[in-house]
Amino acid sequence: MNIVLFGGPGAGKDSIAKFLAEDFGLVHVSSGDIFRKHIAEQTEIGKSVKAYIDQGNLVPDELTIAIVMDRLAQDDCANGFILDGFPRTVAQASAFLKQKPIDAIVHISVDEETVVARLSGRYKCTTCHEPHNKLWHKGIECSKCGGPLSQRDDDREEIVRKRFNDYKETETAMLDFYKSLLVKVLPVESKLVDPPKSMYSRFLDDHVKSLNYIAATSKAKSKDVKK
Ligand SMILES: [Zn+2]
Numbered sequence: 256m257n258i259v260l261f262g263g264p265g266a267g268k269d270s271i272a273k274f275l276a277e278d279f280g281l282v283h284v285s286s287g288d289i290f291r292k293h294i295a296e297q298t299e300i301g302k303s304v305k306a307y308i309d310q311g312n313l314v315p316d317e318l319t320i321a322i323v324m325d326r327l328a329q330d331d332c333a334n335g336f337i338l339d340g341f342p343r344t345v346a347q348a349s350a351f352l353k354q355k356p357i358d359a360i361v362h363i364s365v366d367e368e369t370v371v372a373r374l375s376g377r378y379k380c381t382t383c384h385e386p387h388n389k390l391w392h393k394g395i396e397c398s399k400c401g402g403p404l405s406q407r408d409d410d411r412e413e414i415v416r417k418r419f420n421d422y423k424e425t426e427t428a429m430l431d432f433y434k435s436l437l438v439k440v441l442p443v444e445s446k447l448v449d450p451p452k453s454m455y456s457r458f459l460d461d462h463v464k465s466l467n468y469i470a471a472t473s474k475a476k477s478k479d480v481k482k
Contacts, residue, residue, distance in 0.1 A: 256280065256466075256473040260339040261429060262363030262445065263422045265370040271363065271443070271458065272339045272450030279293045279461075279470060286319065286340035289326050310436075311414040313421065318345050318460065322325060324354060330401050335473065337361075344425050345432045352436065352452050358469045365445040372420050372447060375412040380406035441465060 256279065260268045267289060269285065276283040290308070293301030304344050307314045326332070342348040358472030375399075376389035376457060397404060409418065433440055443458040459480075 256335045256358045258335075258337045258359050258361055259342070259357050260337060260356075260361045260363070261366045263370055264367040264418045265374040265424075266363040266445045267451055267454055268339045268363060271361065272337045274455040275337050275361070279335070279466065280397070281335045281337050284323070284326055284336050284338050286323055286334065286338070287323055290314065294323070296424070309408055309419050311409055312416055313343065316344065316350070319343075320347060320350055327355060338452075342429075343422070345428050348429060348432055352403045352438075357438055357439055358473045359439040359465070360429065360430075362440050362442045363445050363454075364442065366417050367416070367423075369445065369447040371412060371415050372416045374410045377410050378406055381405050439465065439469065 258275065258281065260272055264266050272285070275281060275287060278419055290296060290301075290304045293432045294305045295301070295306075301317070304314050304322075305317065319341060323338070324328045327336060327338075334360075342351050372390060373388070378387045378389065378392075379385070380387070380397035380402045382405070385399045387398065387404055394417060395404060397400065408414070430440060441458070443454060443461065445454055452482045463480060
């Protein structure tokens with residue numbers, strides 16, 4: 256079964272993807288991770304991707320689609336995948352769905368202040384890389400090794416608000432587009448005080464029957480989950 260996760264920055268797509276991947280035997284493909292891998296390895300693609308992200312801008316469609324299709328063509332994706340972070344626009348979705356069949360969209364809704372509180376609070380230790388969140392951790396030093404904490408460039412508040420508003424501008428159009436193609440949309444709401452596990456179990460309560468049905472009828476094989 257092939258699933259696309261859709262939701263604002265900081266909605267918790269990553270957590271939902273990991274649980275779904277585990278329960279349904281799917282591969283979690285994060286476009287952000289693919290980009291970061293190219294950046295870390297300083298490939299030509301990585302260098303151009305980095306320039307866009309550092310400015311808080313979106314990576315252009317042709318580049319993004321080529322990078323994602325390349326990843327989905329690998330053998331481990333043959334039995335189904337959860338795509339996270341892509342497509343972001345109707346143009347991307349339309350080009351993408353011509354190349355890959357998608358069984359369902361998981362739509363995570365979240366409001367702006369929740370996203371700002373979560374992402375602007377996210378810090379990492381520069382020494383041991385332990386993640387921290389100022390929502391819970393009040394100090395300016397790492398709780399594990401005492402090293403200095405730093406933010407990811409695209410987690411600063413003004414950039415977070417820009418990313419959220421970029422997302423929000425296309426959200427309705429995206430959902431309308433998927434519905435026009437009769438792609439099943441499975442919604443779940445992300446709340447500020449909402450550990451990932453509880454969001455996921457709410458999601459399963461609402462949608463496990465649909466997911467099992469989709470898994471059973473999908474061309475890409477995956478496990479049946481009992482709940
Ligand atoms: Zn540390």
